[in-house]
Amino acid sequence: MESFTLAALSLTTACAAALVAYLLYLCFVYPLRNPIRQLPGPPSKWFLELRHMYMTMDPRRSPHTAAEFVEKYGRNVYIRGPVPWDQRLFTLDPVTMNHVLQHTAIYEKPWPSRRLISGLIGAGMLSAEGQMHKRQRRVATPAFSLNEMRALIPLVFSKGTELQKKWMEIMRDAGVKPGQGHVFNVCSWASRATFDVMGSAGFDYEFNAIQKEDNELLRAYVDMFETAVSKQKAGLRSVLVMYLPIIDKIFPNETTRFVSKCQTVIERVAGTLIQEKKRKMADAAVKGQVYQGKDLLSLMLKSNSAVDLPPDQRLSDQDLLNNINTFMFAGTDTTSLALTWTLYVLALYPHVQDRLRAELLSVAPIAPIDTLTPEEVQSLYAEIAALPFLENVIRETLRLIPPVHSSIREATRDDVVPVSAPLKRTTPNGRVVEQVHQIVVPKGTFIHVPIEGFNLDKGLWGETAWKFDPDRWDNLPETIKELPGLYQHTLTFSAGPRACIGMRMSVIELKSFLFTLVTNFKFAPDPTQKIGKANVILTRPYVAGKQNEGSALPLIVTPYVREDAS
Numbered sequence: 001m002e003s004f005t006l007a008a009l010s011l012t013t014a015c016a017a018a019l020v021a022y023l024l025y026l027c028f029v030y031p032l033r034n035p036i037r038q039l040p041g042p043p044s045k046w047f048l049e050l051r052h053m054y055m056t057m058d059p060r061r062s063p064h065t066a067a068e069f070v071e072k073y074g075r076n077v078y079i080r081g082p083v084p085w086d087q088r089l090f091t092l093d094p095v096t097m098n099h100v101l102q103h104t105a106i107y108e109k110p111w112p113s114r115r116l117i118s119g120l121i122g123a124g125m126l127s128a129e130g131q132m133h134k135r136q137r138r139v140a141t142p143a144f145s146l147n148e149m150r151a152l153i154p155l156v157f158s159k160g161t162e163l164q165k166k167w168m169e170i171m172r173d174a175g176v177k178p179g180q181g182h183v184f185n186v187c188s189w190a191s192r193a194t195f196d197v198m199g200s201a202g203f204d205y206e207f208n209a210i211q212k213e214d215n216e217l218l219r220a221y222v223d224m225f226e227t228a229v230s231k232q233k234a235g236l237r238s239v240l241v242m243y244l245p246i247i248d249k250i251f252p253n254e255t256t257r258f259v260s261k262c263q264t265v266i267e268r269v270a271g272t273l274i275q276e277k278k279r280k281m282a283d284a285a286v287k288g289q290v291y292q293g294k295d296l297l298s299l300m301l302k303s304n305s306a307v308d309l310p311p312d313q314r315l316s317d318q319d320l321l322n323n324i325n326t327f328m329f330a331g332t333d334t335t336s337l338a339l340t341w342t343l344y345v346l347a348l349y350p351h352v353q354d355r356l357r358a359e360l361l362s363v364a365p366i367a368p369i370d371t372l373t374p375e376e377v378q379s380l381y382a383e384i385a386a387l388p389f390l391e392n393v394i395r396e397t398l399r400l401i402p403p404v405h406s407s408i409r410e411a412t413r414d415d416v417v418p419v420s421a422p423l424k425r426t427t428p429n430g431r432v433v434e435q436v437h438q439i440v441v442p443k444g445t446f447i448h449v450p451i452e453g454f455n456l457d458k459g460l461w462g463e464t465a466w467k468f469d470p471d472r473w474d475n476l477p478e479t480i481k482e483l484p485g486l487y488q489h490t491l492t493f494s495a496g497p498r499a500c501i502g503m504r505m506s507v508i509e510l511k512s513f514l515f516t517l518v519t520n521f522k523f524a525p526d527p528t529q530k531i532g533k534a535n536v537i538l539t540r541p542y543v544a545g546k547q548n549e550g551s552a553l554p555l556i557v558t559p560y561v562r563e564d565a566s
């Protein structure tokens, strides 16, 4: 017994010693061996460095940081993550950025962010890597084709009309007189509308969120995203959990327990939906028919059972559930925030709003949208989609306030990264020692991809880069025409093989919702409220001083009566 206790004690001591040695290595030896440190960059503290994260991630500060970096240090900058071994390359160099985003076999999403996402919504497409990601993307891609996305148009219009009617009903109930406005938290309403679209389009499920917010599955998703993401508190515990996720398992806090409760509901309800859908497909097959479901889940099930898909490439039910969760997470708040911010800038720039309304009304049918046939709605959308000023307004808002503020990649092996112009290598005391034409990036280095920084770069977009100017799109500077990016030279939807799969869907939603809302309402800022921005995974609006109440954007909404209305 005594020898057993002694053996156990010495094993514990050995483990503790190994852990201490490893931590010392991580803190003192590993960081010094990373050549990234020789790139110019802001001064950093030795141990806990939170300032660099704040400077680069907080949207109130980040555009200034990016501009200062370019001026002081160039386009490739050394910054620090919170702990000494978290060494980062912050790049605003289009050549470097393109290399990183295109080489997905080398640059993966870092494990702390993958863990955060998969802990919330499972290992779906957003957090999977390697073969697993390829498999998921391959099965999902047909569901996002141009044709399938077009099929969503009548659904999106019907949700837009429902929202319009709901707002009118609320104003009637509140006794709002003709010509007067009413304050709506457009952020919350946009979110309800995009949840409804994603419920129907994603898995043929009616959340009915525009009408009420009490659906069990809706509450589970909304509460989970809000609690785990937008009400997340920064602090020592969050930093520790990021590097030592086991803390959350051993000492779950209120948030962890709440998220796990939401996940149980999602698994039960959404899991049943998957089984029901599979049953419907099997019933149709027995009758020699093909199930005609057009929602993303049905299309994924169809593509997952295609005869030419090798069995080892098929997704399990759990993978399907993870991807449904991923679409809910990646496809609702991103789009609703894009819509929210667009309505906000339209409220701030009434002349742009009037011009946009005039353009939209030029194609608006006299008959109410809900009396049109699906074919008539499709041809109306084709006209809306071709409107140049609407296109410019959307491009400009998505450039100026990209819902995804930034992203991170981690080098999974040593690499040499190209740069657009030679840069200076410095000694730790700032002395320039040589010009380098490429950067050696060792395995484990994080690359900070500043989506917003790139979209607002004055060196590329010109001196007016921080201003809202939809007309810039009619005359873009030569410097940006060659830029990487999926959507109009911006990084809003990222670029390369991990770029957003839902871009087409969100553009359809934005154009359709804007059409319905701007032709039926006028939007103005609420002078009693000051709006601020915060980056909590997504760039969200908050009422100043009330960030802990969750995202909000109150605007004064006044019904717009068309001159030709009888």
Ligand code: HEM
Binding pocket: 125, 126, 127, 137, 326, 327, 328, 330, 331, 332, 334, 335, 338, 402, 403, 404, 406, 407, 408, 491, 492, 493, 494, 497, 498, 499, 500, 501, 502, 503, 505, 506
């Ligand atoms: C305005 C709306 C949207 C914006 C700004 C946006 C932006 C982005 C960005 C920047 C990424 C890359 C993230 C990274 O690399 O860290 C991404 C990925 C993704 N988005 Fe979107 N997104 C939007 C709408 C949607 C919609 C409607 C869906 C779908 C239902 C969707 C599904 C996804 C998925 C599944 C990924 C992961 C793709 C992969 O890794 O292969 N997104 N999105």
